[in-house]
Amino acid sequence: MTVLDPRDIALGTMYFGTRIDEARAFELLDRFVLRGGRWLDTANNYAFWLDPSGLGGASESVIGSWLRANPGLRDRVRISTKVGAAPTVPGDWPGSMEGLGATAVRTAFEGSLERLGTDHVDLLWAHVEDREIDLEEQVSVFGSLAAEGKAMRLGASNHAGWRVERARSMALTVGVEPFTAVQLRHSYLQPSPFVPLPDRGHVVATPEALDHVLSTDLRLWVYNVLLGGAYADQARLQDAYRHPSSERRLAALDRVAAMLGATRNQVVLSWLLGSPQSPTPIVGVSTLEQLDEMMDARQLQLDEEARGILEEVVESDDVHDAGSGGSHGALS
Template identity: 45%
Template sequence: MRFRTLGGGRGPEVSALCLGTLPFGTTVDEETAYAILDRFAEAGGTFLDTANNYACWVPGATGDESELLLGRWLRSRGARDRTVLATKVGARPDPSRGPEWPANLEGLGDKAVRDGIEGSLRRLGTDRVDLYYAHIEDRDVPLEETVGALAGLVRDGSVGLLGASNHATWRLAEARRIAEAQGLPGYRAVQQRHTYLRPRPDADSGLQRETDGELVDYAEAHEDLTLLGYSTLMHGGYARPEQPLLDRYDHPGSVVRLRVLREVAAEAGATVNQVVLAWLMDGRVPVVPVLGVSSVAQLDESLAALDLRLDAAQRARLDTA
């Protein structure tokens, strides 16, 4: 396993790959989820990612499932002390705001943030999370309120490092400016959708935000900010070329980038998925991929990317395709 330190040295040391647990307890059953978690830990993985709403959109689910399963696994393996644990607040269904998700998101007001961490700590069976994300932008709440609420959690010891997910770069920068001006802890990690293919400029990603050049440039200029990427392997889209691309990536530019990606994979004796992960981890601004897997075999394929090194010429071809 390879390791790096979050937040430009201000946060914990984590494995270079993070295991996402979004489907655990819903579309991935407990036995399979435990096998994946055990294999990740056996390989030296220390960084686990969840949220307080995963996966509330699955019929019959509440959003509790992923955190509850992860809490059971941590207890059964005695693994909390050797695990860097990340969860999120802001996108959980709030019945008082209506019956339909995502129209009824809890948001990022002071009460939602405080209630959110209490619920997550209870489900995870711990007294502290190492990284806590503001999950979805909430433009109905002043940034000062969200910044202050999150800083309060750091102050009382229930949260270590703060992060943002699915935020516009200017909102991220402004929140960090507010925190710095008030002497408060600010965002030190940002998790966005990030893969090798680029979306169409007019693509509608809904609540999700894609890593773009502006965010990469901002992170390069601010060494205290760590980039993380989710949906890095497009839900298996690279591995199943017979299936149509997700609509946001279905445009002529993707044809060129896919051709180069497959050429580099053939040269390197690697899978396309492994090349994507290596490209992310060793880029101009290194990214921590958040793996979304549903089997041990898929995890093992991703873990092998840790040993793949793209040479300068290969990386240049990928970057300029």
């Protein structure tokens, strides 16, 4: 079984081959490995919405090209990819989304292995839920890929906790490898409950989901941790995050960042890495400077005072939410 280091940060490669050309992607990958990075996170649908073809696969193809250009590096990096959410017809998504049927999963995954130029991945995710396909069929096909040595570990991305547990119980019953990781959207700032996010398919890590991870052997991966650059540029903050709690949390971040001589991004990453669930944050960057900022966050240790400042706001919000029915007010 592949072991995750508690202070691992995965390099998000969503825009490799589209927004980030191959030459720049190679520079980022080279620097990431030089800085001790190990995990590369991709998906077979990245980034179909930007690719002229209308289909995914560009990110995996760039990683495959980089691995071929650097013999021996495959043994030094770990690859995480996802299947189930790619369109099968250009311009028709989610209408033609491949889903998690057995044939679709096998076809999609074989395409991923070919693009990546490898015979296995270290972590294979079911990218999104598919409630039109019998769950036992999904469990069986992912379990068979693990049994064949093509997927070292299995994970469920953007799934409800109860579905994950039902799948894990089913896997044990039929004797196949279960999901041992979950991937959810999570950061220090939290969206208002029940306010729709513009990012279709994203599932936020609720307190219940975080407790679920703590009470099981599941490993947590988290994405959108830097809110698309909103910590550095507040104008990018989505409407769902524009509420009084965010103002309080940003003020706490600024206080801690000033104390430690760090950036907001670094404080958020260190806070995540030191949280009880020890999640693996997935962080996408487009410049070497951003990559260095990300990797430097692994060495930033929040002392008791710093973490206390951040957690005091979180606990205060929890008390406020409990007394107000769980809703945040809007910023004036």
